[in-house]
Amino acid sequence: MAYETILVETRGKVGIITLNRPQALNALNTTVMAEVVAALQGYEANDAVGAIVITGSEKAFAAGADIKEMQSKTYAEVFAGDLFAEWDGLLRIRKPVIAAVAGYALGGGCELAMMCDFIIAGENAKFGQPEITLGVMPGMGGSQRLTRFVGKSKAMDMCLTGRMMDAAEAERSGLVSRVVPVADLLSEAIGAAEKIANLSMPAVMMNKEAVNRAYETTLAEGLRFERRLFHSMFALDDQKEGMSAFVEKRKANFTNR
Numbered sequence: 001m002a003y004e005t006i007l008v009e010t011r012g013k014v015g016i017i018t019l020n021r022p023q024a025l026n027a028l029n030t031t032v033m034a035e036v037v038a039a040l041q042g043y044e045a046n047d048a049v050g051a052i053v054i055t056g057s058e059k060a061f062a063a064g065a066d067i068k069e070m071q072s073k074t075y076a077e078v079f080a081g082d083l084f085a086e087w088d089g090l091l092r093i094r095k096p097v098i099a100a101v102a103g104y105a106l107g108g109g110c111e112l113a114m115m116c117d118f119i120i121a122g123e124n125a126k127f128g129q130p131e132i133t134l135g136v137m138p139g140m141g142g143s144q145r146l147t148r149f150v151g152k153s154k155a156m157d158m159c160l161t162g163r164m165m166d167a168a169e170a171e172r173s174g175l176v177s178r179v180v181p182v183a184d185l186l187s188e189a190i191g192a193a194e195k196i197a198n199l200s201m202p203a204v205m206m207n208k209e210a211v212n213r214a215y216e217t218t219l220a221e222g223l224r225f226e227r228r229l230f231h232s233m234f235a236l237d238d239q240k241e242g243m244s245a246f247v248e249k250r251k252a253n254f255t256n257r
């Protein structure tokens with residue numbers, strides 16, 4: 001499929017989506033949204049792909065939702081069209097999605113990164129929710145997810161002042177899982193994705209579902225959910241293979257069954 005605003009490539013078992021609107025610092029317009037979700041759905045349906053990386057350029061992962069596209073919209077339009085709801089398609093992807101962030105990840109760009117399963121940042125990454133400076137607020141989960149990632153005080157600071165957080169602060173605060181030199185960012189993210197893609201896919205997907213559940217439910221309910229998933233894994237060939245391989249001191253050969 002030919003895309004206008006993203007580049008799509010498969011390396012081994014890893015699908016790579018690169019946001020590609022350099023003239024607008026990868027601002028997220030309606031076309032980007034539709035194309036990213038379509039590419040993700042394509043990888044989700046492709047059994048040869050086990051994990052996905054979303055990245056941008058060295059200067060910008062994404063500098064936010066496209067302000068020029070939003071500028072003149074009316075309340076009636078954004079309400080009736082449920083502006084940005086299509087991004088929820090990302091949340092229905094069951095394979096792991098890693099954000100590889102260099103440069104600006106602002107507004108919707110920061111929100112897109114936080115919708116991924118984890119974030120690997122280049123040393124020049126800058127995260128922020130500057131919507132307040134435009135007279136609005138985050139519209140795709142920023143006020144909720146950022147607060148869960150970094151806590152109330154820092155989330156308030158960022159949403160109310162619009163200030164940016166650099167990669168070191170983002171790692172300290174738990175927003176990103178690792179920080180690497182910009183030159184190594186894509187290979188680090190692809191390496192992590194490749195490692196995941198070579199594991200048992202049902203086990204990977206159940207791990208993802210269980211961690212996500214921690215955001216949505218009580219501790220008691222989450223622990224019950226984890227226990228049930230854990231028990232169900234003993235119905236998988238991959239559980240037998242993984243444990244046998246350990247005991248026999250060999251590499252596991254997972255079949256995703």
Ligand SMILES: CCCCCCC/C=C/C(=O)SCCNC(=O)CCNC(=O)[C@H](O)C(C)(C)COP(=O)(O)OP(=O)(O)OC[C@H]1O[C@@H](n2cnc3c(N)ncnc32)[C@H](O)[C@@H]1OP(=O)(O)O
Nearest residue numbers: 024025027063064065066067068084107108111112139140
């Ligand atoms: C999954 C999530 C999607 C849903 C999102 C829901 C709600 C989200 C709302 C938002 O995201 S509002 C936008 C928040 N972002 C910002 O306010 C950042 C805006 N950009 C900047 O402040 C600066 O561009 C910068 C990032 C600090 C970089 O500055 P620099 O001087 O280096 O470059 P510029 O000359 O400013 O930009 C180059 C070029 O890119 C255009 N551009 C930058 N950001 C956007 C944007 N968000 N939307 C549209 N266009 C953008 C900028 O206008 C320049 O283009 P020209 O005007 O020269 O043609």
